[in-house]
Amino acid sequence: MARKISYKQAINEALDLEMRRDPTVIVLGEDIVGGAGAPGEIDAWGGVLGVTKGLHAKHGNRLMDTPLSESAYIGAAIGAAACGMRPVAELMFLDFMGVCFDQILNQAAKFKYMFGGKAKTPVVIRAMVGAGFRAAAQHSQMLTPMFTHVPGLKVVCPSNAYDAKGLLIQSIRDDDPVIFCEHKALYGAECDVPEESYAIPFAEANIVREGKDVTIVSYGLTVHRALDAAEKLAKSGVQAEVIDLRTLSPIDWDTVVESVENTGRLVVVDEANPRCSIASDVASYVAQNAFGALKAAPQMVTAPHTPVPFSPVLEDLYIPSADAIAAAVNKTTARALAA
Amino acid sequence: MNERIKPIVMPKWGLSMSEGKVTGWLKPAGTRVSVGDEIVEVETDKIAGVVEANEAGTLRRVIGAPDTIYPVKALIGVIADDDVPDADIDAYVAEYATHAAEEDDAQEAGPRYEFVETPAGRLRYARRGEGEPSVILIHGFGGDLDNWLFNIDALAEAGTVYALDLPGHGQSDKTVQEASLAGLSAAVTGFMDALGIASAHLVGHSMGGAVAARTALDHPDRVASVTLIGSAGLGEEINSGYTDGFVAAASRRDLKPVLEQLFHDPATVTRQLVDDLLKYKRLDGVDAALTALAAALFAGGRQSAVLAEALKATETPVLVIWGESDQVIPATHAGVLGTRARAEIISEAGHMVQMEKANRVNELMLAHIRT
Numbered sequence: 001m002a003r004k005i006s007y008k009q010a011i012n013e014a015l016d017l018e019m020r021r022d023p024t025v026i027v028l029g030e031d032i033v034g035g036a037g038a039p040g041e042i043d044a045w046g047g048v049l050g051v052t053k054g055l056h057a058k059h060g061n062r063l064m065d066t067p068l069s070e071s072a073y074i075g076a077a078i079g080a081a082a083c084g085m086r087p088v089a090e091l092m093f094l095d096f097m098g099v100c101f102d103q104i105l106n107q108a109a110k111f112k113y114m115f116g117g118k119a120k121t122p123v124v125i126r127a128m129v130g131a132g133f134r135a136a137a138q139h140s141q142m143l144t145p146m147f148t149h150v151p152g153l154k155v156v157c158p159s160n161a162y163d164a165k166g167l168l169i170q171s172i173r174d175d176d177p178v179i180f181c182e183h184k185a186l187y188g189a190e191c192d193v194p195e196e197s198y199a200i201p202f203a204e205a206n207i208v209r210e211g212k213d214v215t216i217v218s219y220g221l222t223v224h225r226a227l228d229a230a231e232k233l234a235k236s237g238v239q240a241e242v243i244d245l246r247t248l249s250p251i252d253w254d255t256v257v258e259s260v261e262n263t264g265r266l267v268v269v270d271e272a273n274p275r276c277s278i279a280s281d282v283a284s285y286v287a288q289n290a291f292g293a294l295k296a297a298p299q300m301v302t303a304p305h306t307p308v309p310f311s312p313v314l315e316d317l318y319i320p321s322a323d324a325i326a327a328a329v330n331k332t333t334a335r336a337l338a339a
Numbered sequence: 340m341n342e343r344i345k346p347i348v349m350p351k352w353g354l355s356m357s358e359g360k361v362t363g364w365l366k367p368a369g370t371r372v373s374v375g376d377e378i379v380e381v382e383t384d385k386i387a388g389v390v391e392a393n394e395a396g397t398l399r400r401v402i403g404a405p406d407t408i409y410p411v412k413a414l415i416g417v418i419a420d421d422d423v424p425d426a427d428i429d430a431y432v433a434e435y436a437t438h439a440a441e442e443d444d445a446q447e448a449g450p451r452y453e454f455v456e457t458p459a460g461r462l463r464y465a466r467r468g469e470g471e472p473s474v475i476l477i478h479g480f481g482g483d484l485d486n487w488l489f490n491i492d493a494l495a496e497a498g499t500v501y502a503l504d505l506p507g508h509g510q511s512d513k514t515v516q517e518a519s520l521a522g523l524s525a526a527v528t529g530f531m532d533a534l535g536i537a538s539a540h541l542v543g544h545s546m547g548g549a550v551a552a553r554t555a556l557d558h559p560d561r562v563a564s565v566t567l568i569g570s571a572g573l574g575e576e577i578n579s580g581y582t583d584g585f586v587a588a589a590s591r592r593d594l595k596p597v598l599e600q601l602f603h604d605p606a607t608v609t610r611q612l613v614d615d616l617l618k619y620k621r622l623d624g625v626d627a628a629l630t631a632l633a634a635a636l637f638a639g640g641r642q643s644a645v646l647a648e649a650l651k652a653t654e655t656p657v658l659v660i661w662g663e664s665d666q667v668i669p670a671t672h673a674g675v676l677g678t679r680a681r682a683e684i685i686s687e688a689g690h691m692v693q694m695e696k697a698n699r700v701n702e703l704m705l706a707h708i709r710t
Contacts, residue, residue, distance in 0.1 A: 002510070166621065196513065197623040204590060210610060254592075 002194045008051050008187040010161035011126070014168035015052065015088060017197045019059045022086060025172060027052060028064040028073055029090030029126075048092055049128075049187060074100035074125065078108045078177070081123035086172055093139045094127035094181060097146075108177040109152030120175040124168070129157065130221055130271055131308045131319050132185040140308035140315075142220070142271040145278055147179045148249040154202060155249040157181040159223040161191045163246055166200035173199060183221045205252035207259070211239035214329050215259040217282050218269035219245040221319070222301075226269050228322035233329055240329060248278055256282060257290045264295035265332040269320050274302040299328040343423050344431045345394040347416035349409045352383060352488045358410045359383045361403035368401040372418060375698055379403065379416065384611045388489070391698050394418050399428050452484075452510070457533045459526035460512030464503040468495025472563060473536045474708060476502040477527060479545025479571075480636070481585050481629060483509030483619070486544060489697030490704070494542075497708045501539075503530055505547070507628030514624060518631035520572070520644050524553040531561065540708045542566040544693060545668065546636065548573075552646045555655045564656040566704055567680075569665050569690045571636070572646040573672040579640030581667045581690075586629045591617060600666045603689040651679045658707040660700055662688030681707070 005013070019025045031045065032052040046053025056063045066073035070091060077089035091097065097104065104125070111119040131140040147155045154176050158164040164182070171178040208223060209230050216226045223244045230240035241259050245251060260266050266286050270279035279300040286298055301320040309315050349359050362380045366372055372392040379390045396418040403415030414435040417428055454463050465484050474494055478486040484502035494500045504511035506526050516522060527550060531539060538561045543551030548570025555562040571577065581600050588594035595613050599605035619625060636643055650657065657680035661673040667690040673682045683703055688695040 162618075194510075194618070194622060198618070198621040199623075200621065201589065207610065 002192040004190045005161055005193050006188050006190045007158070007161045007164050007182070008049070010165035010193050011051055011168055011182065012046075012053065012055065013193075014165045014172070015055055016058060018086075018169055018172045019055070019062060021197065022172075024084065025086045025088065026062045026064070026080070027055065027059075027088045027090070028066050028077060030066055030068055030073075030092055032056075032090050033063050033065045047090060049184070051182075051187070052090065070096050071100045071103065075103040075107075077123050077125070078103050078121060081108070081121045081177070082111060082119060086122045086124075088124045088126060088172060091125055091127035093135075094129045094143050094179075095138050095141050097127070097143065104153070104177070104179075105150050109150050112176065113152060121177050122172075122175045124171045124178045124180050126168075126180045126182060128184040129181040130183040130185055131303070131315055132221070134310075134312060134315065135184075136310040137307035142273075142303065144181055144219075144248055145272050145276055145281070148251075148278065148281070149276070152176065153249060154178040154247065155181065156202070156247045157183070157220045158246060159183070159186065159220055159244050160189060161193050163200060163206070163244075165193055166198050167202075167246065169197055170199040170202060174202070181220070185221050189224075200246070202247045203250035203252045204246065205255040206244045206246055207241060207255065208244050209240065209242040211241035211263065213239045213263055214265040214267060214332055215241045215243060215256070215263045216267045216269060216325065216329065217243045217245060217256055219248060219278065220271060222269045222271050222325075225320055225322045226325055229325035229329065232322060232326050238329060238333060245278070245282075251281075253285060253289070256286065260286050260290050261293040264293055265329070266294065266298040267301060267325060267328045267332060268298065269301045269325055271303055271319055273305050274300060275305060277302055296332040296334075299331050301325050301328045341419075341423065341427045341431060343419055344399075344428060345396060345418040346414050346431075346435065347378060347390065347392075347418060349403070349411050349413045349415055350381065350388075350390055351411040351492070352386070352388060356383050356385070356411060356488075358408050360408045361405055361415060362387065363405050364401055364403075364416075365389070366398050368398055370398045372396065372398055382609065385485070385488075385609070385615065386612050386694070387607050387609055388694070388697075390415075392418065396420050399423070400432060402432065455530065455533045457526065457529035459506050459516060459522075459529050460514060462503055462506070462512070462526070462530055463510040464501050464530070465491060467491050467500045468497070469499055472498040472708065473539040474498060474500045475527065475531070475536070475539045475541050476500065477541060477543040477547030477550050478502070478505065478508065479543075479547045479569075480582060480632060481508070481616070481620075482544065482547070485509075486691070487693065489694050490701055493697070493701035494704060494708070497705055501530075501534070501536070503527070505550070507625065507632065509619070513622060513628055515628045515631055518628070518635045520549055520553040520636065521557075523550045524557060527551075527554050528558060528561065537561065538563050540564045540566070542568065542704060543570060544568045545690065546571045546632075549636075549642075549644060549646065552650055553644070555653060556646065556649050559653060559655060562655055564658070564707060566658045566660065566707055568660045568693050568700070569662060569668055570659065570672070571642055571668060572644055573659075573675050574647065574669075575641045575645060576669055576672070577637050577640060577642050578667045579637065582633050582637045582640075586626070586633050588617075588620070594620075601690045603662060603664045603687050603695055607691075607695070647675045651676060656707065656710070657681070658703060659683070660685065660692060660703055662690060662692030662695065664688065665690045665692070
């Protein structure tokens, strides 16, 4: 039955259910069992923010604490996947991906292609993304576009607990490497989630609010900012449609294009830095494939082209706000209103 | 409070509904309305529907503004005769808010869904009303107990009403131990045993109608009457485009046109309705359950179990209700029991006639259960 649980609990539940269903599912990462600074008892903490708490008690040695060497254990996870396991590696912060890039982009992403389709690499790399956590420039980035750039990787970034559970289950069952991005500011967000297992297919965007005047496309935390903006805009008579991409690679172009064909206006909201971002990708795709439907130039609302600031005041300004999104929508409607 | 002033309130369609949006008034203020007239369109996050007049009179006030959301039980309009003074109506409207708040509090405390362990697995159900007789509502293929959201409260006037999720459906266990009418019928009698229900009026929609009929044939002592709504089990024809399409649909795009076949008015199918069914279909085990049931009951676009002749030979009172424009099972099946059953074909309604013409269906069911 459905009940309200948090995004963090939904991820824990997906891992638990898949470990119960499939004995080849294993979980490894830093502190995912005991946790740093725990008072001695096993399973005290469950990762830096407690996402894997309780799993070791249920599944024992199928969860492994690793040394503080991302390049080693991400490589081990990829190797285990190539040899028939379904490992889920917790990288803690996606920012740490730099030291294991060869394993991910030259190995995991390439095996299927370089072995003529005979090799599969069903590994999931879970990592926290996003700002708003006062964790400074090296623990706060939204690096999703770096992974969507690489063929052979799948990239997922859920905005709510229901999607987090269904997409993580799909990620574990998928035969390709998946970069599973968890927005740390959403860990406490609750919604109705069934107790049972379910998988949400990739490349299926979710229309989270319907509207006829403008299409706002986003993913992760900024979906909620877009919904706040849509609520404000509704008061001034602008009906915004809000699309949550959910998976960034593969991506559901059809839902985006169909929506823009109905509304004629596009605003893309992305917490990543603006150059070569999900925002620029979506804007250029729509400009190329639905140009005739556009009544105004597509607008992008992104983080600025700077590292995430440590100053709380600046960090709050850094993440696209509902006001900035509403202002971008008003730019797309300005000509219509003036006419 | 002037008793000649009758409120039109935001309805509560189903246990989970807490608010609804007025989408448009079908009658302007000042119109004379009769009981059953469609007055105002309301959309919930689940479904779009129409509020019908419960009282005759003049629509004196249109309060619910289009595209505005109101909580359940909020006053959205007023019906009164022409000679009731405007001042009385204004006073009534001004006082109304407090009543709504008190009633809502009582409602929130009421029971939501319940679960019961049966030999067929853990089954979810809703219960409304109290006392004898018992009425059990059995949904159709791919449905769940919310298919009765416009009926369960109305029927509770007659006794205790139960609506269950069959195995493989809704929030019941997804394992269907025996994918056949007999298996589903055993789930219903197992449900009755678990809740201590000796005998009940069975109301079945679509596949649930065939389950009700099967149960009446096997356990005549436990079935006081059957009501068959757009029912399976009365003839061979069934639209395999619907049954196969429902099983196969893996995306919103595929599922929406399939669901539109359920209704006379395809606009009834909201995005939320499609999303909710997609969420159900994606639960582990559902695909296997639906595939097995479809293969056992509707393989090749023919119904495997036709119970009409057997049903004619019983004494069980039978009411048959059909939507005239049913695209899933043809309305011609409504007549196959001949004089053995009361048959009502309702116009401007499709397969989900109990949702689309809830007031009429409720009237017929109440009369049938009470005789």
